[in-house]
Amino acid sequence: MTSKSTPRSRWLRLAACVAVPLLTFTVACGSDGQARDAGVATVPEEPAGTGTTPSTPSGDGDGASSGDGASAAGGKGAFYDAQMNYVRCMRGKGGVKEFPDPKLSGYLDWTKIDELSSTYPEVSKGGKKGVCATELTEAMNHEPDRDAQQEYESMLAHAQCMREKGVSRFQNPTMSGGNVIPGGDPNPANPSFSHDSPAYKQARTACADKLLDGLDGMQ
Structure with missing residues (x-):
């Protein structure tokens, strides 16, 4: 199921x-x-x-090659790309310049994110004043099916x-x-x-x- x-x-x-x-x-x-x-x-x-x-997108997780995974089976590449957009937003207008890249699966690296919470309260609020809400929603919409x-x-x-x-x-x-x-x-x-x-x-x-x-x- x-x-x-x-x-x-x-x-x-x-x-x-x-x-x-x-x-x-x-x-x-x-x-x-x-x-x-x-x-x-x-x-x-x-x-x-x-x-x-679905197969994971190609790339080394630094965000430089996220486009290579766009055709990955089951939309995993699209999920990774959408997450990268969210990550870039968080690093920019979100105010968390050290926000980590997602894993190759597309999911966020919460171990690294939690380490930033004491320095950047915005890390758990979708950026300053939730400015990255649109990018977050887009990533949600691309999350692949799970069993x-x-x-x-x-x-x-x-x-x-x-x-x-x-x-x-x-x-x-x-x-x-x-x-x-x-x-x-x-x-x-x-x-x-x-x-x-x-x-x-x-x-x-x-x-x-x-x-x-x-x-x-x-x-």
Whole structure:
């Protein structure tokens, strides 16, 4: 079963902060810009099938060769190009001159972005006064289809890993009626564990590879 990932990944927490429409789940922006509320990824009712994983665009990720990927299968090249437009906006009128290039998959590099948050508060707000909202929306519209079952299994493995690494109250994701409901904190409004604690950060680093590209921060 495939689903349109608009919006699905962690970078869409920006959309909530700048009031960009087209959200299919609800997120709450915390003081550090992270999505603190669980998202519900809506999956169209259609026969189950195998999700496609389009090829990544060519280039070394520095933005210089994004055009080479424009014809990549499934629109992955268009997604990368749209993300590069957003990145350029953030570096320019967005006021975050060190905003990193997206990964070759098109998804943003949140490890590097988070490192900038203390220097650039705008990094979690779509630039100064949300000036890059148009570019963000365009990137959202080009995000490729994703396989809901694969996403669920990825988030489940991540949740299990987080508990094994010491975050005992980290909850599993669930599947309901074709919807993927991320796990994580059982009560985001009244957190059961601190996302800023050394133990949580160590677990997050150790379990990062359990999440499919684009799912970081969903739970």
